[in-house]
Amino acid sequence: MREQTSREALPEEFRRFARGVERDGAPRYAGICRGIATDPWLLDLVAQAPPDQRRPNIILAAVHYLLLGGADHPLAAWYPTVAALHGQPVGATCAPFDDVDGAPLADGIFTAFASFCRAHRDELALLIATRATQTNEVGRCTALLPALSTVAKRSNGAPLAVVDLGTSAALNLHFDEYAYRYAMHDATRDAGRAGSRVMLHCDVIDGEPPTAPVAVARRIGVDRSPVDVRDDDSARWLLACQWPDHLDRFSLARDAIALARSSDQPVEMVEGDLVESLRRLVPTVPDHAHLCLVHTWVAAYLAPDEQRALRAEIAAIATTRPVSWLFAEAPYEVPELPLPLSPDGSGKSPTAVVLVEDGPDAPAPSASRLADMHSHGRWLRWFGLVGQGR
Ligand SMILES: C[S@@+](CC[C@H](N)C(=O)[O-])C[C@H]1O[C@@H](n2cnc3c(N)ncnc32)[C@H](O)[C@@H]1O
Structure with missing residues (x-):
């Protein structure tokens, strides 16, 4: 908080x-x-x-x-x-x-x-x-793409219903419309949509992040103060919250806003508290889609009892349907969320990327520390599905 x-x-x-x-x-x-x-x-x-x-x-x-x-x-x-x-x-x-x-x-x-x-x-x-300051960091998609690619691979061919909790302007729900260049050891790997006006770069320090395309059935963003980027004034305020010293991030945000405005991918926006909204939203997601709940850099805004409420709500959802819970958060901000240690023992990280899988047939939720990442996605240490724990 x-x-x-x-x-x-x-x-x-x-x-x-x-x-x-x-x-x-x-x-x-x-x-x-x-x-x-x-x-x-x-x-x-x-x-x-x-x-x-x-x-x-x-x-x-x-x-x-x-x-x-x-x-x-x-x-x-x-x-x-x-x-x-x-x-x-x-x-x-x-x-x-x-x-x-x-x-x-x-x-x-x-x-x-x-x-x-x-x-x-x-x-x-x-x-x-x-006004309230508001940010939406598109660079985080360099970790979201491999994480969602991992979820998609484990969903038995079902398309994902991606629910982005604390979505801000929902720019990260367009993750598959961006172009990516991962610098890995001596090579580079391109992924995402070639030629996109939004080009993201990431140094991969460890591992091989998967980048296979992800089939998406629904994109839903939840925020208590959502930003409508089609509104000129809201878009200007979002840009104003960027720092003038970081012209590259400012330009990226501008390009992502322009892309979102012209995208033909429907994004549903829900205004409200993320835990309460989940309760209403989840029953509307059809069974043929695999439910994937995502939040990046949001838990810092939740008090410990709100973090516990989120965890309990997701556990309740898991009694009714399979659910993947994916988050990228600063470890010191999420005392009440499941957080396995980095498998490489590197300890401190600006941001941990965690995947929790649960469902009616699972004996217990399993949490994996998929990666450690730079808070704006500039680098990635990819572990994948190892290091499962609490
Ligand atoms: C730092 S921004 C992160 C935005 C985006 N996830 C990203 O990574 O760029 C945090 C967002 O969480 C939203 N938020 C914080 N607490 C919330 C809550 N209890 N319910 C819904 N949204 C919340 C804020 O309005 C804000 O848009």
Whole structure:
């Protein structure tokens, strides 16, 4: 469960965030957040967010949203995403930012940021008070494809009914419409839909992830705040929640949104809590389809008792029909979910990919740690169906 931040704790929250994003290769946001930590007016603005949104991301997204919408201000020149969105060459309009250690550069972007916020205070106050940050990380499909391919292989030819819990904009339900390039040892392997406008790259550190095509009977996304990417404003907000320093991820999200808008694969969206929605949804999935419940980077939002409720709900479903439960979550966030250790004993991993198989004929649920992965899918350590456990 995400912690809530008081006004007093905000300066340290921004400094901590700055250190983290600097490690993640985001010097612009590091410079901005260090500046915000020293600016009481900006901190008061952030404090207007609902308690569960009182975090650096909300003001960063709100400013990015206005810039992507065309707000005219010198700050725009510091954001390569703004140039990219308007089809301009990034280098031509983006302020120089090649020395991330130089204080003047960090000061420069923050000075422009602070001036922008004062010029747009009313619009920002409204966005901060009413919006929630939202992400949908398409890169995770580099782990989902082999994991779903594994499920498909074990479903005795039945097409999958894939239910993505905490689906956000449901971009990952289009996993089979993306092109993949896996770098494996000395070779590369291409998979997915050749020529797709969404091209995902992944370094395979260990193992051989299966990439056979997956037959999908139904695609259902569940979210308490679903994002409709066909709506221009929702799509802009989703893009605004990306970081301007990570132009590659921003471009990927744009391409995935464009693909989803033109896709002929029907995706059903259900608004609501994931456990409650499951209860209503599952009886609508026909028996000829194999039920596959998926969640990626969602359990962090669930308190331990909600994680237990999800586990119990899936166990109840398994008394009525075979079910595969596939999740990719940070191990420290999921104390109440089944989590076998990595078979290679590597211990800590940003994200564990786990498959739990259960059903009326199974003596007990079996959990396999299929893989460890980078949280955005940049690398994969593939174990497959070994290491079954709790
Ligand atoms: C970090 S995003 C991950 C989105 C997507 N699964 C991905 O990997 O890119 C978490 C999503 O879970 C949703 N969520 C969190 N708790 C939920 C709940 N109890 N019921 C339904 N959706 C929930 C949020 O609205 C958000 O869209």
